[in-house]
Amino acid sequence: MSEAKIRLYVEHPLGQGQSVQLSRDQAHYLFGVMRLTLGAAVLLFNGQDGEWRATVVEAGKRGGALHCEVQTRPLQVPPDLWLMFAPIKKARTDFIVEKAAEMGARRIVPVQTDFTNAGRVQRDRLQAHAVEAAEQCGGTYVAEVTDMVRLDRALADLGERKVMFCDEALAEAEDTSALLDTPGPWAILIGPEGGFSERERARLHRLEAAYAVQLGPRILRADTAAVAALTVWQQTLGDWR
Amino acid sequence: MSEAKIRLYVEHPLGQGQSVQLSRDQAHYLFGVMRLTLGAAVLLFNGQDGEWRATVVEAGKRGGALHCEVQTRPLQVPPDLWLMFAPIKKARTDFIVEKAAEMGARRIVPVQTDFTNAGRVQRDRLQAHAVEAAEQCGGTYVAEVTDMVRLDRALADLGERKVMFCDEALAEAEDTSALLDTPGPWAILIGPEGGFSERERARLHRLEAAYAVQLGPRILRADTAAVAALTVWQQTLGDWR
DSSP, X not given: OOOOOOXXXXXXXXXXXXXXXXXXXXXXXXXXXXXXXXXXEEEEEOSSSOEEEEEEEEEOSSOEEEEXXXXXXXXXXXXSEEEEEOOOSHHHHHHHHHHHHHHTOSEEEEEEOTTOOOOOOOHHHHHHHHHHHHHHHTOSSOOEEOOOEEHHHXXXXXXXXXXXXXXXXXXXXXXXXXXXXXXXXXXXXXXXXXXXXXXXXXXXXXXXXXXXXXXXXXXXXXXXXXXXXXXXXXXXXXXXX | OOOOOOEEEOSSOOOTXXXXXXXXXXXXXXXXXXXXXXXXXXXEEOSSSOEEEEEEEEEXXXXXXXEEEEEEEXXXXXXXXXXXXXXXXXXXXXXXHHHHHHHTOSEEEEEEOTTOOOOOOOHXXXXXXXXXXXXXXXXXXXXXXXXXXXXXXXXXXXXXXXXEEEOTTSOSOBOGGGGGGOOSOEEEEEOOTTOOOHHHHHHHHHOTTEEEBOOOSSOOOHHHHHHHHHHHHHHHTSTTO
């Protein structure tokens, strides 16, 4: 069998002997762009059934089919961590979604804060970035991108979930070692460029399960802060340990 | 005195009573774009003398002058950490330089590896990104971007400097807590997209002061790995402690 170099996300059940029909776009990518022919191997994942090695059994211009042969990796769901962030400029928002998916956030939640001026967020486009990041990074899970929600609503919906804040204006950051004693579901919240409003800040301070962390002496851009905070969390409580 | 919102990097000595002549570009930015007028305040830094509050004493279309009044922050040189990386696509290379400067690397070294196909690197353009990042992040130091060097040469020039590797193909990653006992000058080396060649890998393994670290179970893109590795280092040995 040839070596499978392409990893493809499909919205289709995967299992021993399963046949997977390809969409027109997928067929174009595999046969038109990547020039795969009958018998070529591809790695498939759907975010639920792990990673499967499949071979091309039908190749056409408008469609095709793959045959699942063997599971190459089981499903690995990342830790129960959400990344909540206030969308910024388009390129940096795309970047945050890509990085959050690579770094192993389970859910990505764009939040509308008082100082967010991103208007609408195209959830589908961001979800596609999360899929592409999963294809690239070898993950078998795809982070779920939600619709944008107001920060108030997002905080109200957290339930027992703890929150790690990154807001340089929040004084009294905790030592990250304090996080070590607090396993369970978590969210990381990255503040918007103009910071939180006074009203939001007061609300955040009232939250019992909130931990402010300090990410060094320089002010980080939101996209840098997202990757740094995910690193701190994954190293302390997540699957990097 | 009005509040200074603009931070500007200048190549000029800064000190009490010092007069700073502006270039045409700087004058255009301050007076044409930002619409500053006589008496307006600006924060200046030059990477050596800390941050100074200065006021506009002359404003023209092709030039102008500022008068340094008071030092607002002393020079803060980041820890003795270099980021060595194999340049990738233009946008991601720019991104790595920006992030390394924000995260507090003292020097940024593009390295040519066997599998690097970036051709030439425009040092001036990358240096400008490092300056812009320093203006943004409130730093008083500007990371120095060097010309691209061959990996062999870069490793030979390390001297006593220890190296943290991030190469998923390097097995037996050390626990990052092992780094705790090894202060001193360091470099972080981020592998190229195709990984290191066999020859390079052998060379790296022979280095006594090399530490391989594992950045989680997913494969990170080079730009993500750079931010994550800088976070790990700054938290363990750097100025985030």
